[in-house]
Amino acid sequence: MPATAHPLSVVDRIVFDMVRQVGDTALHLGLAMRFRGRAPALTEITEHLLPRVANTPELRHRLGGPTRRPHWEPDPDFDLTRHVHEHSLTEPSDDPGAILTALHGVPLDRERPLWGVWLIRGVHGYTLCYKAHHAFQDGLTAMRTCETLFGTPRPTPASTAPPALSLRDKATLLRDVVTQDLLPSLRPNTRWSGLDEPLSGHRVALTTTVDLPRLHAIGRATGTTVNHICLAALTATLRAWHPHDWTRPDNGLRTSMAINVRDPHEPLPLLGNRVGVASVFLPAGEPAPLRQLARVKGDAAYRRLTATGCRHRFLYRHIPYRIGLLATTRSTNPHVAPLTLADVRPRGHLTFAGTTALSAHILPVAIPNQPLFAAWTTHNGQLHTTFLIDTALPGHERLPTLWCDALDILERAAPPPTTSTGG
Incomplete structure (x- = not known):
C-alpha cells in the first residue's frame, strides 16, 4: 500500500459489499439545501468550492488498490469541475421530496473521489445538493463536510490518541x-x-x-x-x-x-x-x-x-x-x-454567495x-x-x-x- 494511502475500515468494506445487493446509488447519502433567487452558474459554484476543497484533503481521495485490498488514496488527477454538476428534473419543482427522489438515482464516478455537488433549478429558486457514497462518508461526516463547504469554517480541535485499553x-x-x-x-x-x-x-x-x-x-x-x-x-x-x-x-x-x-x-x-x-x-x-x-x-x-x-x-x-x-x-x-x-444537524447556518439556505433536507x-x-x-x-x-x-x-x-x-x-x- 502506498505511504499516502489509507486502508478501508471494516464498515467501508461492508458498505461496498452491500452494493452487490442493492446497487451503488442506493447507498448514497447527502443534504439538499434550498435557496431563493437566481440559480448560479456551475462556474460560480466551482469558484465558491475551490478554496474550501483545497483545505479538505479527504475530498481529494478516491478508491484505489486491488479488489481484495482496496484503500483510499489521493487522486493524482483531481479536478473539481468533475464534481460540480447540474441535474434537470422532468418538471421544475421546489418540492424537496421530488428533488431528493430524483438525486437518489444519480450515479457517482467510481474512478474519482466519491462525492459531488448538484445544482437543481426550481420554480422560485434553486437547490444545491451535496451527495457522497456511504462508504466514503457516513451521515455525520457528510454533514460536517457540508459545514466546511457551505458554512462558517471551524477550527479542528487538537486531539490525541486515547489511552490503551487494559x-x-x-x-x-x-x-x-x-x-x-x-x-x-x-x-x-x-x-x-x-x-x-x-x-x-x-x-x-x-x-x-x-x-x-x-x-x-x-x-x-x-x-x-x-x-x-x-x-x-x-x-x-x-x-x-x-x-x-x-x-x-x-x-x-x-x-x-x-x-x-x-x-x-x-x-x-x-x-x-x-x-x-x-x-x-x-x-x-x-x-x-x-x-x-x-x-x-x-x-x-x-x-x-x-x-x-x-x-x-x-x-x-x-x-x-x-x-x-x-x-x-x-x-x-x-x-x-x-x-x-x-438525527444529524449542522452546527450553524448553511450559506451560498452570502445567502442563507431556506431549508436543508437529508438524503x-x-x-x-x-x-x-x-x-x-x-x-x-x-x-x-x-x-x-x-x-x-x-x-x-x-x-x-x-x-x-x-x-x-x-x-x-x-x-x-x-x-x-x-x-
Missing part, C-alpha cells in the same frame, strides 16, 4: 456488547404490516417541516430533547399508520438508530464510514402520547447512546471483516430492525431489505424530516401528514412548561 476493559466491553447489544436483538419484534408486501426496490423521499419553537416548548414542558420528540412522533405515526398491529401496550418496533463511532484523533476525520447503530424501541402499542415520549426518552437517553457508541467504537476497531459483515446483515434484517433512524441511504429510513435535521429555525420509503408499502404517502398529526397531539397533551430542554 485486558479487563476489553473484556468488559465485549461482555456489554453481548448483554446489551446482541442478546436484546434476539427478542422478536411485534409483527408489522409494513413488511407484508415484497419490497419493490423503488424508493421515494417524502419530507415535512415544522417550526422548532413548537418542539422546544414541548421539550421544556416534558424535560425532553428534540430527538426524543421526533422518536415519539415516529412512534405515533407508526401506530396511526397500521392501527391494528398494536394489540397490547408492550407492542412496538425495535429500530436501528445511527450513532457516531469515529475516533476523534483520526488524521482524516471526513474520510470513510464510522457509523454504528443503537437499538431504540418505539412503543407503538402504548396509546398515550406522553407515555410514548417518556419511554423513548429512556431508550434514547444521551448516556445510553454514548455508552453504545463507545462499545461499537471498540468493536469496529477490532472486529474481523466476516464477523462484522454477519453483524451488519443481522442488524439490517427487517425482522430484527425494520427501519433505521438518524438518507436505502438500507438493504429495510423499507423505511427516517432522518431529521434542523436549519433556519425549523425541523426538516425525510422519509425514504419503498413504494410497495400501502399508504406510504400519508407519512408526512401522520407525522404532523402526531406532533399536534403531543403538543396538546404536554403540560405547561416548567424546565428548559437541551434540544
Whole structure:
C-alpha cells in the first residue's frame, strides 16, 4: 500500500459489499439545501468550492488498490469541475421530496473521489445538493463536510490518541456488547404490516417541516430533547399508520438508530464510514402520547447512546471483516430492525454567495431489505424530516401528514412548561 494511502475500515468494506445487493446509488447519502433567487452558474459554484476543497484533503481521495485490498488514496488527477454538476428534473419543482427522489438515482464516478455537488433549478429558486457514497462518508461526516463547504469554517480541535485499553476493559466491553447489544436483538419484534408486501426496490423521499419553537416548548414542558420528540412522533405515526398491529401496550418496533463511532484523533476525520447503530424501541402499542415520549426518552437517553457508541467504537476497531459483515446483515434484517433512524444537524447556518439556505433536507441511504429510513435535521429555525420509503408499502404517502398529526397531539397533551430542554 502506498505511504499516502489509507486502508478501508471494516464498515467501508461492508458498505461496498452491500452494493452487490442493492446497487451503488442506493447507498448514497447527502443534504439538499434550498435557496431563493437566481440559480448560479456551475462556474460560480466551482469558484465558491475551490478554496474550501483545497483545505479538505479527504475530498481529494478516491478508491484505489486491488479488489481484495482496496484503500483510499489521493487522486493524482483531481479536478473539481468533475464534481460540480447540474441535474434537470422532468418538471421544475421546489418540492424537496421530488428533488431528493430524483438525486437518489444519480450515479457517482467510481474512478474519482466519491462525492459531488448538484445544482437543481426550481420554480422560485434553486437547490444545491451535496451527495457522497456511504462508504466514503457516513451521515455525520457528510454533514460536517457540508459545514466546511457551505458554512462558517471551524477550527479542528487538537486531539490525541486515547489511552490503551487494559485486558479487563476489553473484556468488559465485549461482555456489554453481548448483554446489551446482541442478546436484546434476539427478542422478536411485534409483527408489522409494513413488511407484508415484497419490497419493490423503488424508493421515494417524502419530507415535512415544522417550526422548532413548537418542539422546544414541548421539550421544556416534558424535560425532553428534540430527538426524543421526533422518536415519539415516529412512534405515533407508526401506530396511526397500521392501527391494528398494536394489540397490547408492550407492542412496538425495535429500530436501528445511527450513532457516531469515529475516533476523534483520526488524521482524516471526513474520510470513510464510522457509523454504528443503537437499538431504540418505539412503543407503538402504548396509546398515550406522553407515555410514548417518556419511554423513548429512556431508550434514547444521551448516556445510553454514548455508552453504545463507545462499545461499537471498540468493536469496529477490532472486529474481523466476516464477523462484522454477519453483524451488519443481522442488524439490517427487517425482522430484527425494520427501519433505521438518524438525527444529524449542522452546527450553524448553511450559506451560498452570502445567502442563507431556506431549508436543508437529508438524503438518507436505502438500507438493504429495510423499507423505511427516517432522518431529521434542523436549519433556519425549523425541523426538516425525510422519509425514504419503498413504494410497495400501502399508504406510504400519508407519512408526512401522520407525522404532523402526531406532533399536534403531543403538543396538546404536554403540560405547561416548567424546565428548559437541551434540544
